[in-house]
Amino acid sequence: MRIGRRGLWGVAAAGAARAEPAALATDLRADLGPFRPEEFGFVGVYDADWLTDARYARMLDAMAASPGGFAGVRFFGALNAGTRERDFPTASGGTWADPAQPPDFTASLEALGVLVSRGLVPFVALTFFPPAISPSPIHPPADLDGWRRLVRDWLRACAARFGAAEVSRWWLEVWNEPNMPPFWAGDWEDYFRLYRATAEAARETGLALRLGGPAIAWLPAPDIAPMMERFLRFLAANPELPCDFVSFHRKGIWDARIEAEPEVARLVEAAETVAEMALRIIPERCARGLALINNEADMRVGFQRPYRPRLTERFASWHAALAVAHAALSVRYASRGLRFWAAGDNANQHLVDEPFDGRRALLTPSARDRPADLVKLPVFHFYEMLRALGPTLVEAREERGVFSLVTRGPSGSGGRVAALATLHVEAGAREFLWAFDHLPWPRADVALFRVDGARSNSFAANGARTPSPALGRADMRRLRFAAELALDGPPARIARGAARLELRLDPYATVLALLTEASDRAPAPPRGVEAVRMGRDVLVRWRDGAAGGALGFEVLRDGQRVSPSPLLPHAWLETAPASGGAYAVRAVSAAGRRSAAVAARPVTL
Numbered sequence: 001m002r003i004g005r006r007g008l009w010g011v012a013a014a015g016a017a018r019a020e021p022a023a024l025a026t027d028l029r030a031d032l033g034p035f036r037p038e039e040f041g042f043v044g045v046y047d048a049d050w051l052t053d054a055r056y057a058r059m060l061d062a063m064a065a066s067p068g069g070f071a072g073v074r075f076f077g078a079l080n081a082g083t084r085e086r087d088f089p090t091a092s093g094g095t096w097a098d099p100a101q102p103p104d105f106t107a108s109l110e111a112l113g114v115l116v117s118r119g120l121v122p123f124v125a126l127t128f129f130p131p132a133i134s135p136s137p138i139h140p141p142a143d144l145d146g147w148r149r150l151v152r153d154w155l156r157a158c159a160a161r162f163g164a165a166e167v168s169r170w171w172l173e174v175w176n177e178p179n180m181p182p183f184w185a186g187d188w189e190d191y192f193r194l195y196r197a198t199a200e201a202a203r204e205t206g207l208a209l210r211l212g213g214p215a216i217a218w219l220p221a222p223d224i225a226p227m228m229e230r231f232l233r234f235l236a237a238n239p240e241l242p243c244d245f246v247s248f249h250r251k252g253i254w255d256a257r258i259e260a261e262p263e264v265a266r267l268v269e270a271a272e273t274v275a276e277m278a279l280r281i282i283p284e285r286c287a288r289g290l291a292l293i294n295n296e297a298d299m300r301v302g303f304q305r306p307y308r309p310r311l312t313e314r315f316a317s318w319h320a321a322l323a324v325a326h327a328a329l330s331v332r333y334a335s336r337g338l339r340f341w342a343a344g345d346n347a348n349q350h351l352v353d354e355p356f357d358g359r360r361a362l363l364t365p366s367a368r369d370r371p372a373d374l375v376k377l378p379v380f381h382f383y384e385m386l387r388a389l390g391p392t393l394v395e396a397r398e399e400r401g402v403f404s405l406v407t408r409g410p411s412g413s414g415g416r417v418a419a420l421a422t423l424h425v426e427a428g429a430r431e432f433l434w435a436f437d438h439l440p441w442p443r444a445d446v447a448l449f450r451v452d453g454a455r456s457n458s459f460a461a462n463g464a465r466t467p468s469p470a471l472g473r474a475d476m477r478r479l480r481f482a483a484e485l486a487l488d489g490p491p492a493r494i495a496r497g498a499a500r501l502e503l504r505l506d507p508y509a510t511v512l513a514l515l516t517e518a519s520d521r522a523p524a525p526p527r528g529v530e531a532v533r534m535g536r537d538v539l540v541r542w543r544d545g546a547a548g549g550a551l552g553f554e555v556l557r558d559g560q561r562v563s564p565s566p567l568l569p570h571a572w573l574e575t576a577p578a579s580g581g582a583y584a585v586r587a588v589s590a591a592g593r594r595s596a597a598v599a600a601r602p603v604t605l
Helices: 048-052 054-064 106-116 145-162 188-204 224-237 264-281 283-287 313-332 380-386 473-483
Strands: 009-012 023-027 042-047 072-076 121-125 171-173 211-217 245-249 291-294 339-342 363-367 370-376 392-399 402-409 416-423 430-437 443-451 492-495 498-505 510-517 527-534 537-543 552-557 571-574 583-588
Touching: 023 392, 023 402, 042 048, 048 054, 048 072, 048 106, 054 106, 054 363, 054 370, 072 106, 072 171, 106 121, 106 145, 145 188, 171 245, 188 211, 188 224, 211 224, 224 245, 224 264, 245 264, 264 283, 264 291, 264 313, 264 339, 313 339, 313 380, 313 392, 313 402, 313 416, 313 443, 313 510, 370 473, 380 443, 380 510, 402 430, 416 430, 416 498, 443 498, 498 510, 527 583, 537 583, 552 571
Parallel strands: 023 430, 042 072, 072 121, 121 171, 171 211, 211 245, 245 291, 291 339
Antiparallel strands: 009 498, 363 370, 392 402, 402 416, 416 510, 430 498, 443 492, 443 510, 527 537, 537 571, 552 583
16 A cells, blocks of 8 residues: 555555565664664864854753753853853953962853753763963873863863762863864974873873763875874873774865765765774774774864755754664674764854854754744754664665665564664665565554755745745744654554554655554543743653653644644744643654653743
C-alpha cells in the first residue's frame, strides 16, 4: 500500500508485489557496537557572556525541551568573561583585572549555570587571557604562573558551585585555533607551554576532569597535518599529561570567497588523517578510548557571513550525513579504541540581525526589535531526529549520495528501531525500497518524519525570503506550526516480521523512520505540565510519561488542540492567544491512541 501525500512513501508487508528502482537491505540482528548521540549533539556559541542573554534563554529552553538530542554547548571566553563579544576576542573581560586581587568568576559561573540547569553539558574552550595575565586576550605571557592559578581557581569554583561529579562530565579544551592569528598571538611552542600549564593546574585540583586539544583550524594548507603531528608527538613525549580527546576544525569548504560546494568527504579525510597519525604516534592513548572531535564541522567558514543553505533543509542534511559518516568511522576504528565526533558551531543567535538572514544559528527571530521571539530553522530537526536514535548501531553507510543509519534499542517499554536517511547531493531525486528484515516483533507501527523543501521548514513556509521583512504575530503563529518536525503521512501498521519502505528523497531531504512494537494501549500521560506567560505568548512545557510509549504530544487550550500533532519536543509556545485559558497536554502513540490530558494551572492574560 502507499501512504502519504503525493505518494512519497509507503509501507508494504513482506512479500507484497512492488516495483524496485533501487534497494537497501538492513538486517536488524546486526550489532556494530554502541551509537552515542552526544557525539553529534553539541552545538557552538561564540562567547560565554551571550549565554545569559534573553534570546539565548529562549534558544536553550528550546534545546532542553528536546532531551537526548542536544547534548551540550561549546563556548569560548570562560576565563575572561564579563564582556559580550561578537565574533573575535578583542576585550580582556572582567574576570581578573588586578593580580593582587582574587579572580571574580561571577559572570563565568552564571553562564555555566544556564547550561547546567537545563541538563546541557558545557564543552569549555579554556580561553582567553584576562588583564592580570596579559594585556592582550590572545598574547601568551612569558610566565604562566598566573594562568595556572586562574585555571586552578576557576575549576575549584566550578566544583564548589556545581559539584565535582557535574564538572567531571564537562569537556575542557585548551584554547581555540592556536594556528589562527585572530585567536592566538603566540607560536606553537607557546601553545605547548600553555597546554602543560593547564594540565598541571587541572591535576592540582584533584578533580576528575576531561582535558584535550589542540582545536586547530584544519586549513587546506600543507602545514596543517604536520602541525597536528607535532601536537601528537608532544603528547607522546609527555605521557604524564592528560589528553582525553584530540580536537580540530575541518569545514566543508574553508575559503568563503570560493564558489564551491561543501563536501562531507573533506571532513572524513581530515578525521582519517588524524586517526592514522594518532595510532602511529600515541597508540597507548588510542587504546584507552581516545575521542577525535571535529567540533566546528560546519558547511563553510564564516559563521557571521550570510549563507542561504543554512536556512534550508540542506543544513539538516549536512549534519545527518556527518553523523552517518563519523559513526561509520567509529565502527571501522573500534578495535583500536577511537571514537569520531562531529559537532557544529551553529548556535550563534546574537549574530542574527534579521529574520532568515542566513547566519549560522538554530532559530531565527521574528524581527530586529524582537530578537528573543524565535522560530526553529530546519537544522533544528536534525537534533530532534538524533534523540530518537537508539544505543545499538545496526548500520551506517553511504550509497550514491544516500547516507543511512539504523539503530535499535530501548525507548519506552517496547523498544524501537530508528532509521535515518538523507540524500546529500545537489541534483537528482532517489527512489528506493528500504527493506528491514528480522524485526524484533511480529507486528510493528511505523511513523516517518521528513525534513525537505516543504515539510518541517519555516524558511520555505515564509516564501524562502532572505532576509525576510519583520514577521507579525499571525506570521509567527503560522510559522511555528510549519517549523515543527512533521510526519510524512499517517503512521502505518505492518505484520510478518519485516518492513518494506518505499522512499523518494529529493536533494537534501532527510527522513526518520520509527518502528515500534504494535500496540493499541494508550501511552503514559506527560508529567509536570505547566503553562507560563511570556509577554503576550504562553509557554507550555512538560516531561515525558513514566512508562513512555508516546510518539509525540498535543497541547490543548480549553479542550481544543493548539499545537501540531504529534509534537516531539516537550514544549510549545502559543503565539499571542486572544485570551488566557486552561492548558493541558496529552501523549499520542504511533497507533493514534491518546493518553488522558494533564492540565496546567490556568493562565490569565
